[in-house]
Amino acid sequence: MASKNGKNILIVDDSLDTLELIKRNLKSKNYTVVTASSAQSAVDILENHKIDLLITDLKMPKVDGLNLIKHVKRNYNDLGIIMITGFATIDGAVKAIKAGSEEFIPKPFTDQELFKAIEKVLANLETRRSAAKKQTNSIITGMIGDSHPMKKVYARICKAASTSSATVFITGESGTGKELAARAIHYTSSRSSDPFIPIHCAGIPEELLENELFGHVKGSFTGAYETRAGFFQTADGGTIFLDEIAETPLSIQVKLLRVLQEKEIFMIGSRKSQKVNVRIIAATNKDIEKAVESGSFRKDLFYRLNVVNIKLPPLRERGNDIFLLLNLFLEKFSKELNKPLAKFSDETLDILKNYSWPGNVRELQNVINQITIMSEGEIINVSDLPKLFYSSTIKNDYFNAPLSYVIKDHIQKVLENHANNKTKAAKTLGIDRKTLAKYLNSK
Numbered sequence: 175m176a177s178k179n180g181k182n183i184l185i186v187d188d189s190l191d192t193l194e195l196i197k198r199n200l201k202s203k204n205y206t207v208v209t210a211s212s213a214q215s216a217v218d219i220l221e222n223h224k225i226d227l228l229i230t231d232l233k234m235p236k237v238d239g240l241n242l243i244k245h246v247k248r249n250y251n252d253l254g255i256i257m258i259t260g261f262a263t264i265d266g267a268v269k270a271i272k273a274g275s276e277e278f279i280p281k282p283f284t285d286q287e288l289f290k291a292i293e294k295v296l297a298n299l300e301t302r303r304s305a306a307k308k309q310t311n312s313i314i315t316g317m318i319g320d321s322h323p324m325k326k327v328y329a330r331i332c333k334a335a336s337t338s339s340a341t342v343f344i345t346g347e348s349g350t351g352k353e354l355a356a357r358a359i360h361y362t363s364s365r366s367s368d369p370f371i372p373i374h375c376a377g378i379p380e381e382l383l384e385n386e387l388f389g390h391v392k393g394s395f396t397g398a399y400e401t402r403a404g405f406f407q408t409a410d411g412g413t414i415f416l417d418e419i420a421e422t423p424l425s426i427q428v429k430l431l432r433v434l435q436e437k438e439i440f441m442i443g444s445r446k447s448q449k450v451n452v453r454i455i456a457a458t459n460k461d462i463e464k465a466v467e468s469g470s471f472r473k474d475l476f477y478r479l480n481v482v483n484i485k486l487p488p489l490r491e492r493g494n495d496i497f498l499l500l501n502l503f504l505e506k507f508s509k510e511l512n513k514p515l516a517k518f519s520d521e522t523l524d525i526l527k528n529y530s531w532p533g534n535v536r537e538l539q540n541v542i543n544q545i546t547i548m549s550e551g552e553i554i555n556v557s558d559l560p561k562l563f564y565s566s567t568i569k570n571d572y573f574n575a576p577l578s579y580v581i582k583d584h585i586q587k588v589l590e591n592h593a594n595n596k597t598k599a600a601k602t603l604g605i606d607r608k609t610l611a612k613y614l615n616s617k
């Protein structure tokens with residue numbers, strides 16, 4: 175059998191006998207084994223060791239295996255998970271798989287069953303790791319996410335990048351990464367050493383836009399003291415990104431059509447055309463088909479632009495990508511602000527995951543920036559979220575809760591904030607330690 179050296183396995187079970195038994199078995203197969211007798215100590219180990227595979231029991235006092243798996247899925251994306259349990263029910267298996275476990279083994283199991291499950295999960299892990307390596311292109315270009323809809327986007331980007339002249343039309347809500355996708359296409363295409371020029375078509379007055387795009391010759395209008403090139407000449411060999419294309423005036427649309435058909439432009443004031451070699455990528459967050467229907471956008475231009483179509487999914491449809499993005503931005507801003515890296519509490523993550531993110535990745539980035547600036551503790555609690563989120567949780571969780579629950583919950587949060595120092599928490603709350611203990615012990 176091939177050597178399994180180098181794979182680190184963490185086993186979590188509250189029964190020391192089971193831990194010992196599995197450990198001995200796995201060591202005989204040359205795996206490196208670490209054990210933990212509770213979910214809490216597993217969390218510590220995961221933080222400090224590189225673990226390839228987690229094998230956890232389901233029923234454990236305090237924090238059970240399901241919650242451990244949820245924690246792992248949220249914080250680590252590069253390890254395999256197997257759940258073992260003596261309480262084998264279909265329901266348990268379904269929950270385990272839903273939480274992110276890849277294999278579920280009911281107790282009692284034979285060594286062979288265990289080894290088979292381990293080999294399968296580790297083989298899957300290898301496949302995922304090599305797929306991730308292949309995706310380095312998207313990592314280089316800064317696009318984060320490995321959800322199914324984003325994988326489809328990467329495939330389209332690769333397809334677009336493999337041609338040098340096909341026009342690309344990118345749609346998607348605001349803040350979904352349209353410009354990022356356009357850059358990714360340019361920088362992974364054969365045009366990458368020539369310029370990438372983004373132009374925000376909305377908001378630039380008509381005459382100015384024409385001038386910006388195509389340039390002018392000396393004396394073509396009052397104030398035209400010099401001949402000046404436009405973006406199409408500057409971008410020669412490269413890519414022009416026409417953002418918010420739906421808002422381009424009709425007079426400019428005709429000229430863009432000409433660029434696409436004839437590959438040539440006219441500078442303002444010149445009757446001589448100039449050949450240009452530029453790829454056009456256009457984007458909009460508006461409903462372009464509606465604009466075509468209403469006549470504010472030329473149908474022929476739309477067809478010419480829409481050779482490769484890329485639709486960026488809204489963040490709320492990207493599943494667990496949200497955790498990747500949260501952790502990435504948290505790391506980035508903590509570094510920038512020279513702050514120690516904090517961690518999101520599970521409750522905070524739940525709220526962030528369930529929020530609808532109308533401003534998508536840009537909004538998420540802004541929220542994490544704000545949190546990093548404002549938060550002080552090691553843990554990012556619900557109270558550290560901008561007000562918008564805080565009030566929505568109170569609405570969801572608290573309005574049906576008895577007062578005693580709300581009080582206890584609040585005390586626990588304050589305690590967490592003071593690293594479980596009861597004296598400090600009691601002081602913050604304006605109560606004595608005895609009262610604090612009384613509330614905490616209440617049902």
Ligand SMILES: Nc1ncnc2c1ncn2[C@@H]1O[C@H](COP(=O)(O)OP(=O)(O)OP(=O)(O)O)[C@@H](O)[C@H]1O
Nearest residue numbers: 316317318347348349350351352353354459535536
């Ligand atoms: N998948 C992603 N991974 C990492 N960062 C991302 C991702 N998508 C977007 N961003 C970041 O989010 C911000 C918004 O992205 P971008 O400007 O590309 O969005 P857009 O769709 O062009 O938005 P708008 O419609 O408002 O112009 C940028 O800072 C970008 O770097």
Ligand SMILES: [Mg+2]
Nearest residue numbers: 349352353417
């Ligand atoms: Mg944009």
